[in-house]
Amino acid sequence: MATSKLSAPRSRSNSARPASERRRRRALWELRLYVAGMTPTSIRAFENLKKICEEHLQGLYSIQVIDLLERPMLARGDQIIAVPTLVRRLPTPVKKIIGDLSNTERVLVGLDLRPAGGWH
């Protein structure tokens, strides 16, 4: 159905490249999005993620989409149980965000792009 839309990310590496053309060397943010099949939720998660990255991390990130239906073995390595799961592999520490990433605020907090709560 929406496969065409995700055909680029499905090639599972540097899916954001076409948009932020060849700034990969400067990619300090290494993100992985685990999905199970191209479900509407998967697509939504990817789109939400891309939007957030373009807004806040332009040129500084790479997104790798992993479809666990195709590569189930990879779920163990990153301890994935829920899908979609976004894993921030770099910068460390590793962070995980579960869900379709529809709440931008929460994603930003989860990625440490915005401090949690109003403490600061």
Next chain:
Amino acid sequence: MTSENDMATVQAKIQKRDGTRGMAEIALEKVPTGIRGLDQVTHGGFPKGRTALVCGGPGTGKTLLGLEFLVRGVQLYNEPGVCVAFEETVQELTTNMASLGYNLDQLVRARKLAIDYVEIERKQIEETGEYNLDGLFLRLKQAIDEVKAKRVLIDTVELLFLGLKNEAVVRSELRRLFHWLKDAGVTAVVTAEAGERSFTRYGLEEYVADCVIVLDHRVNEQVSTRRLRVVKYRGSSHGTNEYPFLMESEGISVMPITSVGLTHGAPTERISSGIAGLDQMLGAKGFFRGSSILVTGTAGTGKSSFSAAFANAACKRGERALYFAFEESPSQILRNMSSVGLDLNRWISRKLLKIHAARPTATGLETHLAQMYKEVEDFQPDVVVLDPITNLISVGDQSSVKAMLTRVIDFLKVKNITAMFTNLVFGDDIEERAIGISSLMDGWLVLRDMSSGADRIRTLNLLKCRGMAHDMRVHSFTLGEKGITINGNFQTIGAPQSK
């Protein structure tokens, strides 16, 4: 209630659809767990292709039971298994199981077992928006495919509730998981923490309603006892009692000991008591095989010597004797008995005699019972001695001791094992004191120690011996290097009249 109705409708539908095959589906197929005693309690094992729930508090042995189900599956039934571990890492599980004599590593290398440790670190996880647990499903599927598993253990799935915030999602996904397991055709065990109001903290029994087993670990007066109970087994009969179980070097043993009832046979064969004079009193033939004999007496009256002589006689006949010592160590018994002319060492070296010594206070009654059961099953004795049962009373109250002894006696009777129990009593009213348990016994021998001038005289009296003519008179006896010698009639010295 409703779910039971659902079940009925489903079965009716299956029947309609599949005609005769439906009938076969109704007859519940079972998978033997291979865990000692558990298959007896569940009348054949866990429901095939379904999920059994094992719940209990911390440290009750849920994980070990689940893992043993997998390991036995590989070892005994060639059914590979998958363990999804939420709580312990592969390393921890391997170490824990090594203490029970299982080498998980080896099974993993042989591709008979797959262990997937699922770590949920809540601190690392943020949740936003919709998700499902397909990741977990796929990992499970991957592991099942890897070893072609027939058995699955999920330990402890409830950690999902702690790790994920969206309880509604977790609940609906668990429901889906259990359906998925059914479709996958594997027999699964799911472990869960005990809850206060329901069997499990998160009410998992709602989802897994086919077979629910509760483990329990109770401490009474500093003494712990492990128990297992099948609280629910849809479509199958099962033992409903609480059964004691042991976790030992060879794994878990559940002891399906209940009052077996009064259905045992009554053999007419007679066996020697090991003392010529006593045999004389028993119509010159001795006790009935399979009978239970109580020996009571005050301290130092020679109860242990009588039971040792009894065991000795069995070994002489080439039979096997099992001696449970609750007061003395095996070497102490051997030493003391050599002083009354009984060389028990030779029987031990010929493996005809086994002395199992345990302090009564070391474990609870149930555990003692379980241990005895296991020893008897292992050693297959012809005669058994329990010396003394008195101390067991310090572990449990009178009624539970009596209940336990009833179970021991029934169990031994069914196996046609002749048993001698000694009981230490204090004071003069020996007959009063032992009255509670004596009714369980077929024979009752009372030993007394009386003063006669400056001497103390040992006397014995067969107070009861069911089903045979016996000498009811009080006799004196001596303990010497040649063993126990029973003298003639003692009545003339003025012993209390017995009748």
